[in-house]
Amino acid sequence: MTTTTAVRQRPHAGYDDLPRLMGLMTGDEKHGPAATSTLDALWVLYDRVLRVTPETAGAPDRDRFLLSKGHGPMAYYAVLAAKGFLPAGWLPGFGGYDSPLGHHPDRTLLPGVEIGSGSLGHGLPLAVGTALGLRARGLYGRPSQDPRVWVLVGDAELDEGSNHEAVAYAGATGLDSLHTLVIDNSSASHALPGGIAARFEAAGWSTATVDGRDHEALYAACTTPHPGRARAVIARVEPAYN
Amino acid sequence: MDTMRERFTAVTSRLLDEEPRLAVVLAEIGTDGFAEAARRHPDRVLNVGIREQLLVGVGGGLALAGMRPVLHTFASFLVERPFEQVKLDLGHQDAGAVLVSAYGSYDWPAGGYTHMSPGDIALLDTLDGWTVHVPGHPDEAATLLRHAVAAGDDKVYVRLSQQANAAGRPVDGAGFLTVREGRAGVVVAVGPLLDDVLAATEGLDVTVLYATTVRPFDAAALRAAVGPGPADVVLVEPYLAGTSTAYANDALADVPHRVLGLGTARGELRRYGTVPEHLRAHGLDPASLRERIAAFTGAEAGTRAGTRVAA
Numbered sequence: 001m002t003t004t005t006a007v008r009q010r011p012h013a014g015y016d017d018l019p020r021l022m023g024l025m026t027g028d029e030k031h032g033p034a035a036t037s038t039l040d041a042l043w044v045l046y047d048r049v050l051r052v053t054p055e056t057a058g059a060p061d062r063d064r065f066l067l068s069k070g071h072g073p074m075a076y077y078a079v080l081a082a083k084g085f086l087p088a089g090w091l092p093g094f095g096g097y098d099s100p101l102g103h104h105p106d107r108t109l110l111p112g113v114e115i116g117s118g119s120l121g122h123g124l125p126l127a128v129g130t131a132l133g134l135r136a137r138g139l140y141g142r143p144s145q146d147p148r149v150w151v152l153v154g155d156a157e158l159d160e161g162s163n164h165e166a167v168a169y170a171g172a173t174g175l176d177s178l179h180t181l182v183i184d185n186s187s188a189s190h191a192l193p194g195g196i197a198a199r200f201e202a203a204g205w206s207t208a209t210v211d212g213r214d215h216e217a218l219y220a221a222c223t224t225p226h227p228g229r230a231r232a233v234i235a236r237v238e239p240a241y242n
Numbered sequence: 243m244d245t246m247r248e249r250f251t252a253v254t255s256r257l258l259d260e261e262p263r264l265a266v267v268l269a270e271i272g273t274d275g276f277a278e279a280a281r282r283h284p285d286r287v288l289n290v291g292i293r294e295q296l297l298v299g300v301g302g303g304l305a306l307a308g309m310r311p312v313l314h315t316f317a318s319f320l321v322e323r324p325f326e327q328v329k330l331d332l333g334h335q336d337a338g339a340v341l342v343s344a345y346g347s348y349d350w351p352a353g354g355y356t357h358m359s360p361g362d363i364a365l366l367d368t369l370d371g372w373t374v375h376v377p378g379h380p381d382e383a384a385t386l387l388r389h390a391v392a393a394g395d396d397k398v399y400v401r402l403s404q405q406a407n408a409a410g411r412p413v414d415g416a417g418f419l420t421v422r423e424g425r426a427g428v429v430v431a432v433g434p435l436l437d438d439v440l441a442a443t444e445g446l447d448v449t450v451l452y453a454t455t456v457r458p459f460d461a462a463a464l465r466a467a468v469g470p471g472p473a474d475v476v477l478v479e480p481y482l483a484g485t486s487t488a489y490a491n492d493a494l495a496d497v498p499h500r501v502l503g504l505g506t507a508r509g510e511l512r513r514y515g516t517v518p519e520h521l522r523a524h525g526l527d528p529a530s531l532r533e534r535i536a537a538f539t540g541a542e543a544g545t546r547a548g549t550r551v552a553a
Contacts, residue, residue: 060308064306106334107335107336108336114306115306115335116330116334116335119326119330121295122299122327122330122331124299125295125296125298125299125300125302125303125327125331126299126300126302126303126306126331126335127303128296128299128300128303129299129300129301129302129303129304129305129306129307129311130303130304130306130307131303131307132265132285132288132300132303132304132307133265133303133304133305133306133307133308133309134307135285136265136285136286136304136307136309137307137308137309161295162295162296162299162327165290165293165295165296165299166296166299168291168293169290169291169293169296172291
């Protein structure tokens with residue numbers, strides 16, 4: 001869905017504005033998509049997949065997006081600003097003492113941010129609990145409005161044992177309101193044998209692996225029905241450089 | 243008498259019927275007792291398998307979704323193994339939960355050190371905002387569990403024990419109770435060690451305070467018991483010796499005082515056996531306690547008390 005309210009608030013904020021918004025944080029006006037692995041996936045989620053707006057950011061049945069990969073959050077902040085969750089005027093303070101925008105996000109300081117993250121391996125277990133909690137609250141039963149939970153993790157982050165616990169449990173219990181978006185920039189030192197999708201499939205998840213810069217492919221993978229199974233979308237992007 | 247764990251299962255099962263926000267999360271341990279509750283509330287009694295990091299992470303997620311989660315397993319696996327989850331998935335997220343542990347410091351000596359967690363309270367003391375209940379009787383456990391569940395979105399730790407006092411006391415989930423009054427010193431007995439402390443101080447001229455809610459530490463009660471000072475204070479805790487010494491010192495900052503912290507030893511005992519044997523090894527049996535409390539406070543021992551301890 002489109003976030004009409006966000007468009008009202010920032011009539012020109014679109015995908016092409018993201019480099020400028022990111023430049024407010026980094027000072028690099030030429031910040032291109034290649035500089036951040038999560039930018040396109042975040043944009044597609046917030047522009048077309050997630051059913052949440054600044055006005056519904058506190059609604060019980062909103063979709064949840066949990067950024068587990070909390071380091072390097074400039075793309076996240078830029079997308080949130082473009083969609084009206086955050087004032088763009090906050091961006092230049094990035095990392096400052098008086099700024100709510102840290103180098104890792106803090107949910108208690110930022111509107112629309114569901115979790116504080118930075119330490120790897122926490123988002124996916126929290127997402128499992130959130131999905132279970134929404135189910136326990138009886139918020140399911142109207143398919144068009146069933147709240148969905150999305151969590152974005154990095155490929156190397158999947159090395160954390162806590163994620164293995166969450167992947168195994170969500171797969172075994174068929175937690176189909178749970179969605180994991182894996183940004184695969186080949187940054188794991190010891191890659192999962194058979195690839196990332198194989199790990200999720202072995203645990204019983206529905207999976208798709210797509211080009212993480214291809215907006216249509218991302219959209220299709222993120223909106224494919226997957227009844228009775230949790231869903232993992234692996235978005236492959238150019239390898240990380242340090 | 244039922245155990246605190248059995249009471250936990252019964253009380254929490256009833257609360258699940260009464261409180262729609264309540265959810266119980268288990269990691270395989272304790273699932274039998276909740277089988278009936280799980281049939282009645284399949285979405286609110288969850289077993290994540292042997293996955294303790296996920297246990298706490300799921301608790302954080304449940305809280306973020308508006309639920310009141312109760313998480314239960316042995317203390318070693320609830321507080322120590324997933325400690326960063328306790329710190330981040332609850333504390334940093336500003337999410338609440340009720341952690342209910344079993345086995346504590348020496349409840350299953352034959353199980354060995356892998357199932358002992360004498361440092362759990364000290365570890366939680368490194369975090370902000372935790373309420374800690376240490377009941378000394380199944381009736382108190384029931385009362386304190388109800389307080390914990392009803393405490394909004396607070397972070398609450400309830401430490402259940404196999405060891406229990408003979409009778410429950412009217413605990414309120416907040417302050418210390420004055421059980422005995424004397425002039426030579428103040429002894430704070432925590433949870434299941436009260437009966438041993440009362441036996442140990444029989445005939446000694448000391449005040450005995452009973453603490454079942456140890457965090458926040460009831461500084462006002464200790465301050466009132468001490469009076470103008472100078473004061474000798476002995477803390478008797480069923481976990482690491484000295485865990486609450488800093489809290490007692492802070493409470494008495496403006497009073498000349500000495501504090502003796504008694505509890506389990508830091509050194510690993512590497513012994514199996516029974517609870518009484520471990521209490522003796524840690525100096526927490528009545529005879530050892532009497533000797534140490536009398537020596538520290540200078541309180542005189544009467545013959546009746548000596549007989550009682552020898553018995």
